[in-house]
Amino acid sequence: MWRLFHFPLCPFSRKLRLFLTEKGVPFELERVSPWERNDEFLELNPAGQTPVIVDKARGTKLIDSRAICAYFEETVDGPPMIPGTAIDRAEIRRLLGWLDEKLYADLVAPMIEERMRKRLVSREPPDTRVYREAMKAGNAHLDYLDYLVDSRRWLGGPVLSLVDLAAAAHLSVVDYLGGLDFRGHKETKTWYAVMKSRPSFRPLLAERMEVIMPPAHYDKVDFD
Amino acid sequence: MWRLFHFPLCPFSRKLRLFLTEKGVPFELERVSPWERNDEFLELNPAGQTPVIVDKARGTKLIDSRAICAYFEETVDGPPMIPGTAIDRAEIRRLLGWLDEKLYADLVAPMIEERMRKRLVSREPPDTRVYREAMKAGNAHLDYLDYLVDSRRWLGGPVLSLVDLAAAAHLSVVDYLGGLDFRGHKETKTWYAVMKSRPSFRPLLAERMEVIMPPAHYDKVDFD
Numbered sequence: 001m002w003r004l005f006h007f008p009l010c011p012f013s014r015k016l017r018l019f020l021t022e023k024g025v026p027f028e029l030e031r032v033s034p035w036e037r038n039d040e041f042l043e044l045n046p047a048g049q050t051p052v053i054v055d056k057a058r059g060t061k062l063i064d065s066r067a068i069c070a071y072f073e074e075t076v077d078g079p080p081m082i083p084g085t086a087i088d089r090a091e092i093r094r095l096l097g098w099l100d101e102k103l104y105a106d107l108v109a110p111m112i113e114e115r116m117r118k119r120l121v122s123r124e125p126p127d128t129r130v131y132r133e134a135m136k137a138g139n140a141h142l143d144y145l146d147y148l149v150d151s152r153r154w155l156g157g158p159v160l161s162l163v164d165l166a167a168a169a170h171l172s173v174v175d176y177l178g179g180l181d182f183r184g185h186k187e188t189k190t191w192y193a194v195m196k197s198r199p200s201f202r203p204l205l206a207e208r209m210e211v212i213m214p215p216a217h218y219d220k221v222d223f224d
Numbered sequence: 225m226w227r228l229f230h231f232p233l234c235p236f237s238r239k240l241r242l243f244l245t246e247k248g249v250p251f252e253l254e255r256v257s258p259w260e261r262n263d264e265f266l267e268l269n270p271a272g273q274t275p276v277i278v279d280k281a282r283g284t285k286l287i288d289s290r291a292i293c294a295y296f297e298e299t300v301d302g303p304p305m306i307p308g309t310a311i312d313r314a315e316i317r318r319l320l321g322w323l324d325e326k327l328y329a330d331l332v333a334p335m336i337e338e339r340m341r342k343r344l345v346s347r348e349p350p351d352t353r354v355y356r357e358a359m360k361a362g363n364a365h366l367d368y369l370d371y372l373v374d375s376r377r378w379l380g381g382p383v384l385s386l387v388d389l390a391a392a393a394h395l396s397v398v399d400y401l402g403g404l405d406f407r408g409h410k411e412t413k414t415w416y417a418v419m420k421s422r423p424s425f426r427p428l429l430a431e432r433m434e435v436i437m438p439p440a441h442y443d444k445v446d447f448d
Contacts, residue, residue, distance in 0.1 A: 067317035075310045086298045093291035
């Protein structure tokens with residue numbers, strides 16, 4: 001059995017949980033808090049970052065969410081999550097890079113820092129300037145997601161792909177932290193409601209952190 | 225013919241130039257300066273980042289260095305650069321993520337900012353504190369590269385892979401900017417000399433930016 005070392009509000013862990021569930025790969029969860037620099041976890045991954053996935057029986061350890069997804073995409077049957085021709089797959093990978101690097105750095109990471117880490121770990125007040133900048137960048141990125149939703153069936157192309165799972169994972173973390181503003185983004189809001197209604201999403205929406213609670217609409221598919 | 229839109233000191237462009245040459249894919253170069261926000265280039269890639277590769281005759285455009293490498297790895301014959309079993313490939317991808325995200329953010333990006341962009345574009349003085357922090361992080365990362373060189377034939381495993389090309393691309397940019405200090409890192413220094421002597425590396429070492437010149441040892445394989 002695969003054991004996934006994750007953190008509840010780590011978007012890369014969330015992406016992997018959605019991906020493994022959609023692929024039909026069974027796994028159990030072990031929660032780690034990256035900022036605790038726990039020795040046992042650092043031995044597993046010297047970079048100290050989630051997610052890491054381990055199969056003790058096989059002696060296999062995999063690190064880095066994109067490397068892990070590629071591994072299961074190559075070795076496991078089940079619906080392909082990087083589907084299509086080489087060109088289709090390049091477009092999916094382009095968008096994965098954009099989500100995991102650009103959207104993460106501009107929107108998700110500052111939200112986690114200001115609305116979670118400062119509150120739980122360093123007990124500093126949030127920096128409202130950083131928060132406002134992140135909301136502004138987020139608004140521009142939601143415009144781009146609107147454009148994608150408008151121009152194709154799913155974010156990455158004609159069929160559901162890892163792009164949809166990654167985007168939903170990132171946005172769900174921002175939403176949990178109260179930083180997702182869908183005003184003026186009807187297209188992405190509709191797409192996100194569809195993603196939230198998938199069975200793979202349910203365990204994520206049901207999970208709660210200590211201290212930090214999500215807004216009331218967070219786990220409601222229709223936002224009401 | 226493929227046309228690669230690149231910037232001489234962009235490590236992701238350099239990685240791709242090494243990769244395409246090692247794979248035997250012919251391409252021509254077109255230089256762009258990402259900070260100029262040139263309209264024509266923004267139309268090609270709204271994210272405004274190099275590298276982008278285009279084949280006009282086929283109507284193909286690819287963006288994101290990892291997506292582009294995966295595309296050619298899937299479609300072109302020539303030596304595999306993500307070789308081996310699914311486990312071997314996961315290890316290669318883990319290290320690619322570490323190089324392109326962690327080593328880039330901690331060492332390469334601050335060097336480019338302090339020693340190139342500020343000098344060429346904003347004409348500010350460099351921030352010595354940022355520079356010292358980058359050198360310190362770089363030293364720790366070189367320790368990890370020493371460990372990899374010590375424990376396997378090439379950085380990513382028993383054969384040359386995209387990990388070697390990516391690491392050499394990143395370090396070559398730092399070296400051009402005078403920020404590479406190999407004292408105490410004999411293992412990585414020896415590996416880097418081998419990489420510099422590969423024919424694929426020659427065009428990179430011969431290239432010069434305007435205004436900013438590399439140190440005298442930069443294009444010498446034996447560092448003398």
